[in-house]
Amino acid sequence: MTSYLRSWLTGAPSTSTPTLDVPTFQRISPPASDDGDETETERDNDDSIPAFPALNSAQRAKPAILSDSALMPPPPVPSLASRTAGVPLRPSLNPNSLVVPTTTTQKPQKPSKKREKVALAPGHSALDWAALKSSGTDLRGVDTLTRIPPSLLKQHRSKTDAWTAINGKVYNITAYLPYHPGGERELMRVAGRDGTHLFASTHAWVNADFMLDSCLVGFLVPEPQSG
Ligand code: HEM
Numbered sequence: 611m612t613s614y615l616r617s618w619l620t621g622a623p624s625t626s627t628p629t630l631d632v633p634t635f636q637r638i639s640p641p642a643s644d645d646g647d648e649t650e651t652e653r654d655n656d657d658s659i660p661a662f663p664a665l666n667s668a669q670r671a672k673p674a675i676l677s678d679s680a681l682m683p684p685p686p687v688p689s690l691a692s693r694t695a696g697v698p699l700r701p702s703l704n705p706n707s708l709v710v711p712t713t714t715t716q717k718p719q720k721p722s723k724k725r726e727k728v729a730l731a732p733g734h735s736a737l738d739w740a741a742l743k744s745s746g747t748d749l750r751g752v753d754t755l756t757r758i759p760p761s762l763l764k765q766h767r768s769k770t771d772a773w774t775a776i777n778g779k780v781y782n783i784t785a786y787l788p789y790h791p792g793g794e795r796e797l798m799r800v801a802g803r804d805g806t807h808l809f810a811s812t813h814a815w816v817n818a819d820f821m822l823d824s825c826l827v828g829f830l831v832p833e834p835q836s837g
Contacts, residue, residue, distance in 0.1 A: 734789045735789075743825070763830065
């Protein structure tokens, strides 16, 4: 092995290992003429590689050298004369500058009151909710799914018995209250009524169908006409 490696480094042929059969490549020109004086067998045995690109290919043509007037003009030179050392150029003063403004005169926006972060009690993370809802615990409080008119929905608007309707489905949100990342107070705003609009305008990306699947109690229907 050592002598084999040494032979690689020194270029001397190795004595103990047989020489490797390294394939060599030859530059093969296309046949000089193709005017039919060779036999069919000769042609079948002809493994010569055709020239690529073909000898008459346009790729072999000499590229045309464009004159200065045919080339795209260079971008304008920024005017460096107006520059003061250490002071970045103001893009508004220098239309050629690509420098971004380093400051702004606009006041920072106050954080929106609408999406306040609420500290959830320990054991009330999204994962805890997922575990609870798939644990088999009864979160509905009803035996069968029913048709629920707004007047019935309205009767469930306390913290210990809260229902809401989202996209036509009525959920018992009582168990979810302490798990809601936006807080109990915000969630209670939709208790006893159709919360579709408020829900969608706060976080349309939240999948209520999935979050509350085991809290489904029925479907919102119009108030039955009396008389
Ligand atoms: C009834 C079904 C509802 C469910 C299942 C639900 C679920 C969720 C979820 C999963 C989040 C976290 C979203 C995120 O981090 O991107 C969230 C955040 C929030 N929710 Fe709800 N929500 C409901 C209703 C409401 C309602 C009616 C309001 C009232 C305005 C509300 C207000 C908020 C707010 C303010 C946050 C933001 C909390 C934060 O930024 O960390 N949610 N909600």
